[in-house]
Amino acid sequence: MEKETFGEYIRRLREAQDMPLRRLAALLDIDQSTLSKIETNQRQPTRDMVPVLAKVFKLDEKELSVKFLAERILYYVQDEENGLEALKLAEESIAYKKPAKKKSRS
């Protein structure tokens, strides 16, 4: 089976509420055709949709952000042989950079 894209996820949420595309588009402040294209993977979703979607569908914003970002990243490395290694390396860099909440030992 294929992984659901973020756009398809939006559609699922929207339809679960019987909300017309036009209405969600208005809330997102974009043209309805743009939303249609996003939901059908002809355009990429944008970062600033996230807080609006979280509000509209009563989802945890942080969780949704993570979902959005993860999908964007996957989209970027999708055809890459070594995507997984790249992710791991990127992760190390971040983990290293990010100051731990508690002091690291050594």
Added chain:
Amino acid sequence: MEKETFGEYIRRLREAQDMPLRRLAALLDIDQSTLSKIETNQRQPTRDMVPVLAKVFKLDEKELSVKFLAERILYYVQDEENGLEALKLAEESIAYKKPAKKKSRS
């Protein structure tokens, strides 16, 4: 200290060989100003530079690809609160999708 970007890394490799920018640009088949801008972070490096760079500087291409991709990913999530979580989630997705070389059990 700041993390070295991929562009800065190129410059380091290049200077280690006393190779003029103009010459590497020619090998990469781009304008020297473009390379200059890449090395000084005014433009983003592109995917297709990687194999050329690997060859020119005698580096392992896979390793260099990973380095390139990781940097691109970091660039994308750099200002994100939840970048690390996103990477982890993306990683799970890939790991799951990717067929193991040996059969997975169950």
Added chain:
DNA sequence: TATTTTCTTGACAATTTTGTCAAAAGTAAA
């Protein structure tokens, strides 16, 4: 310091990506 070579810069051209409009296609209700 004059000359040559290398690197950087700003303005703009080219390309890519995105968003919109308006009409068509699809769906459901009267």
Added chain:
DNA sequence: TTTACTTTTGACAAAATTGTCAAGAAAATA
């Protein structure tokens, strides 16, 4: 099936990103 509503589509406009040119700044060398 007409009518009303929703979604999709294609052509194009707008925006963002990238690459180039040509001139100038900086650095090295004579």
